[in-house]
Amino acid sequence: MEERMVGKTMILRPVEERLDAANSGLLKSRFVDLVNDGHRSFVIDLSAVDFMDSTGLAALMSGLKTLGGDGEILLASLSVKVRKLFALTRLDQGVFRIFASTEEALAALGGKGS
Amino acid sequence: MHSISLSIPSRAEAVRWACLAIRGLLQGVQLNDDEKYHVELAVSEAATNSMRHAYDGDPDQEIGLQVSIDPERLIVEVSDTGRSLDPCLLKCACLPPEAGVREDTGGRGLYLIREVMDDVRAERVDGRNVLRMTKNHKGLK
Numbered sequence A: 001m002e003e004r005m006v007g008k009t010m011i012l013r014p015v016e017e018r019l020d021a022a023n024s025g026l027l028k029s030r031f032v033d034l035v036n037d038g039h040r041s042f043v044i045d046l047s048a049v050d051f052m053d054s055t056g057l058a059a060l061m062s063g064l065k066t067l068g069g070d071g072e073i074l075l076a077s078l079s080v081k082v083r084k085l086f087a088l089t090r091l092d093q094g095v096f097r098i099f100a101s102t103e104e105a106l107a108a109l110g111g112k113g114s
Numbered sequence B: 001m002h003s004i005s006l007s008i009p010s011r012a013e014a015v016r017w018a019c020l021a022i023r024g025l026l027q028g029v030q031l032n033d034d035e036k037y038h039v040e041l042a043v044s045e046a047a048t049n050s051m052r053h054a055y056d057g058d059p060d061q062e063i064g065l066q067v068s069i070d071p072e073r074l075i076v077e078v079s080d081t082g083r084s085l086d087p088c089l090l091k092c093a094c095l096p097p098e099a100g101v102r103e104d105t106g107g108r109g110l111y112l113i114r115e116v117m118d119d120v121r122a123e124r125v126d127g128r129n130v131l132r133m134t135k136n137h138k139g140l141k
Helices: A022-037 A053-067 A080-088 A104-109 B012-028 B034-054 B087-093 B107-115
Strands: A002-006 A011-015 A041-046 A072-076 A098-099 B001-011 B062-069 B073-080 B119-125 B128-136
Touching: A011 A022, A011 A098, A022 A053, A022 B012, A041 A104, A053 B034, A072 A104, A072 B073, A080 B107, A098 A104, B001 B012, B012 B034, B034 B062, B034 B073, B034 B107, B034 B128, B062 B128, B087 B119
Parallel strands: A011 A041, A041 A072, A072 A098
Antiparallel strands: A002 A011, B001 B062, B062 B073, B073 B128, B119 B128
16 A cells, blocks of 8 residues: 655555455555544545455445544546446445546645645 | 356455456456456455355355356356355345445445346355356357
């Protein structure tokens, strides 16, 4: 997992091609650690992820639950297949905001990331 | 109908290997990229359900996969010897209501399987729980 800060926003980039039961737990526990450390603004760069299943979705949902409404998780650079998974589960409707690039996601945070 | 069988340990990395094997087999049938993803997704969900729910996360159990291909259909059977799936869970699998969606972090696997495959049946065969998932295709390559 690559991590970098832009302003107050933590950008997380899973580097494996798959986000499934083998590694989604790592993302879930990393969210908990980062939120406990005081982070509240996240962009998840999914550009490397070619395959995701419901355990990957659950890790992202768990991040939202950990934040408990006090913070944001935006998603960026989804592959066509992963984007369709969000459509199938309707998590692109009022749950996650999805952007074409990390830069667009940071811009949408309204300057909070810079 | 040609069949290939796999037997894997009930571990997440083995489920991943099995999915990659399925991805290879899918090269032999006429499905578009979305449909291939759907089959791989269904296998990942079904095997993960066996691992997590039928076996309660015990990593030393066995999950079976059988892929059968004929000129019109691809059938994947994922089986285990753990706790049986409640047939109602498969029949009633749906997304959480909009109001509770942010609170509900799991439980989308069966919904996805039903959504992306053409036919899904849960059966008990010779002491094994078998989830039989069918995808129609446009022919063999």
